Amino acid sequence: MDAEQSLEIDPNPIDPAAVAPAPIDVAELAHLLDGPYAAVRDQIRAHLPDHAELLEPQCRLDPDDYRRRVRQAVLDLAAAGDSVFGLPTAYGGGGDLGASIAAFETLAFGDLSVLVKTGVQFGLFGGAILQLGSTAHHDRFLADVVSGRLLGCFAMTERGHGSDVQSLRTTARYDADSGQFVINTPTDSAHKEFIGGAAVDARLAVVFAQLEVDGTAQGVHAFLVPLRDEHGRVLSGIRVEDDGHKIGLNGVDNGRIWFDSVSVPRAALLDRYGKVSEAGSYSSPIDNPDRRFFTMLGTLVQGRVSVAGAGVSSAKIALAIAIRYADRRRQFAPRGTTAETKLLDYGMHQRRLLPRLARTYALHCAQQALVAEYHDVFTRPDSADDHRRRALESRAAATKALSTWSAVDIIQACREACGGAGYLAENRFAALRADTDVFTTFEGDNHVLLQLVAKGLLTNYSSGFNDLDQLGLVRFVAGQAVETVIERTAVHSLVEQIKDVLPGSDREWDRQAGIRDRNYQLAMFRWREEHRIAGVARRLKRGVDDGMSPEDVFNRCQSHAINAAWAHGERLLLEAFADTVAAMPDGDNKITMALLCDLFALSTIETDRGWWMEHGRLSAPRAKAITREIDALLGRLRAVAVPLVDAFAVPPTALAEGLDNLAS
Incomplete structure (x- = not known):
C-alpha cells in the first residue's frame, strides 16, 4: 500500500456488529x-x-x-x-x-x-x-x-414573454380626461397565457402591464381588471380562450386573455409602489424604475417558496409508495430456498431508492430553513434590509429549482422501482408525474432561476444588484478582480474557516479527513461552489478583456453560471441537513438522521466525482472508498427505510390504492 492509499482509509470504519441502526421513534x-x-x-x-x-x-x-x-x-x-x-x-x-x-x-x-x-x-x-x-x-x-x-387569477405571463416579466407588452395607459386606465393587448403575442382560473372561474384578474402616464413609460405595474360579471359572463372588451387539455393539472382551468382597450378606474392600480394622481402625475417611493420593479416582484416570492415545498411533498408520496412496496414485494428465491427475496433487500434497489430518500430529507431541511427566513423577513420587515431580501429571493430560487427537478427525478425512479404495478394509473404515479412536471417551469423556469442565483453569487447583492441585467452583470464582474468577487461571497469565508479545523496543508486537508467527517463533507461542497463561482468570474472577465461583446460573453458562460448556482443550492441542502441533525437531542433518531445526512453528502460527491477528480480534490482511491461507504450506509439504512418514510406522515388516503395493491 503506497502513502496516498494509506490516507484513504476511513479512520471511523463501520462496526460490523452494528449493521443496522436501532429502531427509530x-x-x-x-x-x-x-x-x-x-x-x-x-x-x-x-x-x-x-x-x-x-x-x-x-x-x-x-x-x-x-x-x-x-x-x-x-x-x-x-x-x-x-x-x-x-x-x-x-x-x-x-x-x-x-x-x-x-x-x-x-x-x-x-x-x-x-x-x-x-x-x-x-x-x-x-x-x-x-x-x-x-x-x-x-x-x-x-x-x-x-x-x-x-x-x-394572476395574469402575468404572456405568450411572447414568460420569464422576462420586465418586457411584457400588455399596456395600461392613463387617460386623465376620464380618470381611467385603458388596458390593451397590442399584439397577439402579448395575450396572457396559461393563466390559472382564467378559462372558467375567475371574475377578477391581477393584470401586469406596462404603465404609461402622459406619454411616459413607468414600467410594469399591477392592475385589477374585471373579467366576468357575477353570473360568469365574460365582460365587453375581454376575450378568453380555454387552454384545453394539458399534460397534467387538468382540474385547473388555465386560459388565455386578450384585452381590447378595456377601461378600469384609477383605483384599479395596485399602488403600493407607484401612484397616479387624478390629474395624471406619477409618483413612487422608489425612484429607480429597475429597483422598483425588482422590489415589486420580490414581495411575490411566496409562490416560489410554496412550489418548492410542493415538490418535496410530491417526492415524499412517491418514496412512501415505492419503499413500502419494496419492503413487501418479493421476487426470486435464493438457490436452495423457497422464500423469495424482498425487493428492498437487493443492493441495486437500495441504490435506486435510498440516496433519493436521503436527498428528500435534505430538501425538507432546506425548505424548512427557507420558510423560517421567509416568515421572518415578511413579518418583521424592519429587520430585513435590501441585502437580506435579495438573499431570500436567491435562496428561494435555488431551493425551488433543486426541489422541483429532484421531484421529477424521484417520482420517475420510484415509478420504475415499482415495475408494471407503478405504471397503473390507480397507483398515483401517472398523476404525480404529470402534475409535478410543470413545477420545473412555473413560478420561474428553473434554468432562468439558477441564472438569477448565479447573478447574486457574482455580485453578492451589491448596491447595484437590482439594476443589473445580464449585460450589466458581465460589465460589473469584468470590472472587479476575480479575488474580489470570491472574497465578497459568503462561501469564501466558510471555506477558510473550515480549513482551520481539518488536518494537513491546503492540498492535503481533503485527503486526510475521514469520509464521514461532516467538516470534510461541508468543505467539499463549499470548495466546489467557490471554485465554480471563480470560474464564471474568470470567464466573464477574460471574454471582455479579449474584446468580445457582453452578449457573447454571457452566452458562453451560461452553463457555467448554472453549474455554480447548482453547487450553491446543494451546499445549502447539506448545511440545512447538518444543522437539523446537530440540533436534535441525542438518541437513535439522531444517529439515523446522521447516517442519512452522510448518505446524502457522499452520494452527491459520488455523482459529481468526475468534477472533483478533474480539479484535484478527490483521488481515485478515495472515490472508491466513498462508493464502498455508500454501499455500507445503504445496508445500515435499509432496516429503517420504511419508518423513515412513515415519518413523512403521508395520510393513507393520499397514498390511495398505491400501497394496498402494489404488493403481492
Missing part, C-alpha cells in the same frame, strides 16, 4: 419534520380525506366535472380555514405566513389540481392584492377573496 421524527406548524399540518391531514375521490385516476373523470369538483374543494378548504393562513386576520385569514406555507406543503399530499388552484386564489391573486395594493384595496377585496366569494 417514528412519531418523534414525524413531529420533528412537521416543525413549528405541526398543528396546522395535522389540521390539513384531517381534512384531506374529504376530497379523496379526486385522487381517482384522472382518465376516469369527466374534464368539466373534474374542474367543478376541484373548484368546490377549494371553496371547502377556504370555509374550513385550511387555505387562508397567510392572509390577514382582519379579513378572515390566519395572519401567519409560515403557517400558510406549511398548509400548502401538506395540501400537496392530496390532489395537485386542488393545490394549484388554491395557490392561485389565495397565494398569487390574494397575495398580490395584499402585497402590492393599499389599505383601500385590502378593505374592498380581501374578505371576499378569503371566503371564496370572489375568485380571481
Whole structure:
C-alpha cells in the first residue's frame, strides 16, 4: 500500500456488529419534520380525506366535472380555514405566513389540481392584492377573496414573454380626461397565457402591464381588471380562450386573455409602489424604475417558496409508495430456498431508492430553513434590509429549482422501482408525474432561476444588484478582480474557516479527513461552489478583456453560471441537513438522521466525482472508498427505510390504492 492509499482509509470504519441502526421513534421524527406548524399540518391531514375521490385516476373523470369538483374543494378548504393562513386576520385569514406555507406543503399530499388552484386564489391573486395594493384595496377585496366569494387569477405571463416579466407588452395607459386606465393587448403575442382560473372561474384578474402616464413609460405595474360579471359572463372588451387539455393539472382551468382597450378606474392600480394622481402625475417611493420593479416582484416570492415545498411533498408520496412496496414485494428465491427475496433487500434497489430518500430529507431541511427566513423577513420587515431580501429571493430560487427537478427525478425512479404495478394509473404515479412536471417551469423556469442565483453569487447583492441585467452583470464582474468577487461571497469565508479545523496543508486537508467527517463533507461542497463561482468570474472577465461583446460573453458562460448556482443550492441542502441533525437531542433518531445526512453528502460527491477528480480534490482511491461507504450506509439504512418514510406522515388516503395493491 503506497502513502496516498494509506490516507484513504476511513479512520471511523463501520462496526460490523452494528449493521443496522436501532429502531427509530417514528412519531418523534414525524413531529420533528412537521416543525413549528405541526398543528396546522395535522389540521390539513384531517381534512384531506374529504376530497379523496379526486385522487381517482384522472382518465376516469369527466374534464368539466373534474374542474367543478376541484373548484368546490377549494371553496371547502377556504370555509374550513385550511387555505387562508397567510392572509390577514382582519379579513378572515390566519395572519401567519409560515403557517400558510406549511398548509400548502401538506395540501400537496392530496390532489395537485386542488393545490394549484388554491395557490392561485389565495397565494398569487390574494397575495398580490395584499402585497402590492393599499389599505383601500385590502378593505374592498380581501374578505371576499378569503371566503371564496370572489375568485380571481394572476395574469402575468404572456405568450411572447414568460420569464422576462420586465418586457411584457400588455399596456395600461392613463387617460386623465376620464380618470381611467385603458388596458390593451397590442399584439397577439402579448395575450396572457396559461393563466390559472382564467378559462372558467375567475371574475377578477391581477393584470401586469406596462404603465404609461402622459406619454411616459413607468414600467410594469399591477392592475385589477374585471373579467366576468357575477353570473360568469365574460365582460365587453375581454376575450378568453380555454387552454384545453394539458399534460397534467387538468382540474385547473388555465386560459388565455386578450384585452381590447378595456377601461378600469384609477383605483384599479395596485399602488403600493407607484401612484397616479387624478390629474395624471406619477409618483413612487422608489425612484429607480429597475429597483422598483425588482422590489415589486420580490414581495411575490411566496409562490416560489410554496412550489418548492410542493415538490418535496410530491417526492415524499412517491418514496412512501415505492419503499413500502419494496419492503413487501418479493421476487426470486435464493438457490436452495423457497422464500423469495424482498425487493428492498437487493443492493441495486437500495441504490435506486435510498440516496433519493436521503436527498428528500435534505430538501425538507432546506425548505424548512427557507420558510423560517421567509416568515421572518415578511413579518418583521424592519429587520430585513435590501441585502437580506435579495438573499431570500436567491435562496428561494435555488431551493425551488433543486426541489422541483429532484421531484421529477424521484417520482420517475420510484415509478420504475415499482415495475408494471407503478405504471397503473390507480397507483398515483401517472398523476404525480404529470402534475409535478410543470413545477420545473412555473413560478420561474428553473434554468432562468439558477441564472438569477448565479447573478447574486457574482455580485453578492451589491448596491447595484437590482439594476443589473445580464449585460450589466458581465460589465460589473469584468470590472472587479476575480479575488474580489470570491472574497465578497459568503462561501469564501466558510471555506477558510473550515480549513482551520481539518488536518494537513491546503492540498492535503481533503485527503486526510475521514469520509464521514461532516467538516470534510461541508468543505467539499463549499470548495466546489467557490471554485465554480471563480470560474464564471474568470470567464466573464477574460471574454471582455479579449474584446468580445457582453452578449457573447454571457452566452458562453451560461452553463457555467448554472453549474455554480447548482453547487450553491446543494451546499445549502447539506448545511440545512447538518444543522437539523446537530440540533436534535441525542438518541437513535439522531444517529439515523446522521447516517442519512452522510448518505446524502457522499452520494452527491459520488455523482459529481468526475468534477472533483478533474480539479484535484478527490483521488481515485478515495472515490472508491466513498462508493464502498455508500454501499455500507445503504445496508445500515435499509432496516429503517420504511419508518423513515412513515415519518413523512403521508395520510393513507393520499397514498390511495398505491400501497394496498402494489404488493403481492
